[in-house]
Amino acid sequence: xxxxxxxxxxxxxxxxxxxxxxxxxxxxxxxxxxxxxxxxxxxxxxxxxxxxxxxxxxxxxxxxxxxxxxxxxxxxxxxxxxxxxxxxxxxxxxxxxxxxxxxxxxxxxxxxxxxxxxxxxxxxxxxxxxxxxxxxxxxxxxxxxxxxxxxxxxxxxxxxxxxxxxxxxxxxxxxxxxxxxxxxxxxxxxxxxxxxxxxxxxxxxxxxxxxxxxxxxxxxxxxxxxxxxxxxxxxxxxxxxxxxxxxxxxxxxxxxxxxxxxxxxxxxxxxxxxxxxxxxxxxxxxxxxxxxxx
Numbered sequence: 001x002x003x004x005x006x007x008x009x010x011x012x013x014x015x016x017x018x019x020x021x022x023x024x025x026x027x028x029x030x031x032x033x034x035x036x037x038x039x040x041x042x043x044x045x046x047x048x049x050x051x052x053x054x055x056x057x058x059x060x061x062x063x064x065x066x067x068x069x070x071x072x073x074x075x076x077x078x079x080x081x082x083x084x085x086x087x088x089x090x091x092x093x094x095x096x097x098x099x100x101x102x103x104x105x106x107x108x109x110x111x112x113x114x115x116x117x118x119x120x121x122x123x124x125x126x127x128x129x130x131x132x133x134x135x136x137x138x139x140x141x142x143x144x145x146x147x148x149x150x151x152x153x154x155x156x157x158x159x160x161x162x163x164x165x166x167x168x169x170x171x172x173x174x175x176x177x178x179x180x181x182x183x184x185x186x187x188x189x190x191x192x193x194x195x196x197x198x199x200x201x202x203x204x205x206x207x208x209x210x211x212x213x214x215x216x217x218x219x220x221x222x223x224x225x226x227x228x229x230x231x232x233x234x235x236x237x238x239x240x241x242x243x244x245x246x247x248x249x250x251x252x253x254x255x256x257x258x259x260x261x262x263x264x265x266x267x268x269x270x271x272x273x274x275x276x277x278x279x280x281x282x283x284x285x286x287x288x289x290x291x292x293x294x
Contacts, residue, residue: 035091036107036164055070055075061201080286090137102159105137105171110167135182180247183248234263235265236266262292
């Protein structure tokens with residue numbers, strides 16, 4: 001699984017630099033952690049402000065500094081559609097255990113709202129997207145709009161967290177595109193059971209998944225869904241051998257039951273990035289965000 005990081009780096013850190021107005025390595029938490037930095041890139045259209053989309057990289061939650069790779073992977077079509085692109089880091093599972101990662105995502109969104117004028121952001125619309133573990137965090141961000149803390153059984157998790165200086169601002173997002181994110185960790189192995197103690201999700205929660213069913217429920221975006229959540233677009237390749245396609249089937253069924261699913265796209269022959277990322281699916285993503293932003 002750790003080779004996944006190298007695969008994506010090789011695939012996507014190949015595009016040229018962009019000439020648009022940008023700010024790089026901005027701390028959204030008023031500290032020096034690499035995992036608490038973000039980049040903002042604006043379209044080259046000279047508007048007073050821009051609606052925004054937040055990007056989250058995939059790394060099996062192992063990385064704390066791959067925001068540039070996420071931008072190279074999917075920033076260009078979003079810029080061309082008129083959105084400010086905000087690519088964020090988050091703490092890795094080696095830096096801190098869950099819920100640190102979703103706390104970071106929410107802190108970044110609060111920072112964006114608090115500093116919208118400075119960075120020419122129209123905070124009336126903030127969408128979010130990510131792939132693999134970034135898809136999971138994007139989905140979790142959308143599913144937990146308005147959720148501060150949540151309890152399953154005897155386990156309570158502080159979802160909102162207190163990272164950064166802008167706790168009075170909302171961390172809600174307005175639309176979500178989940179690219180092949182793991183969702184239900186109780187069915188990651190052959191679509192019917194947990195993976196072992198050496199899995200990425202074990203590193204994320206600090207123990208063998210089978211031994212922590214309540215934490216797996218709290219990790220699962222489906223636990224939090226309600227009819228007030230934003231709309232979702234879900235994209236997954238049917239030949240994905242890293243995150244099984246059934247994960248997005250489960251998630252799409254749950255979203256549809258709540259009236260939250262815009263579309264589920266299962267890409268024929270799509271792998272964990274290759275083939276699944278293509279001109280048609282990028283177009284679906286941008287059209288979805290444009291529609292939701294109006």
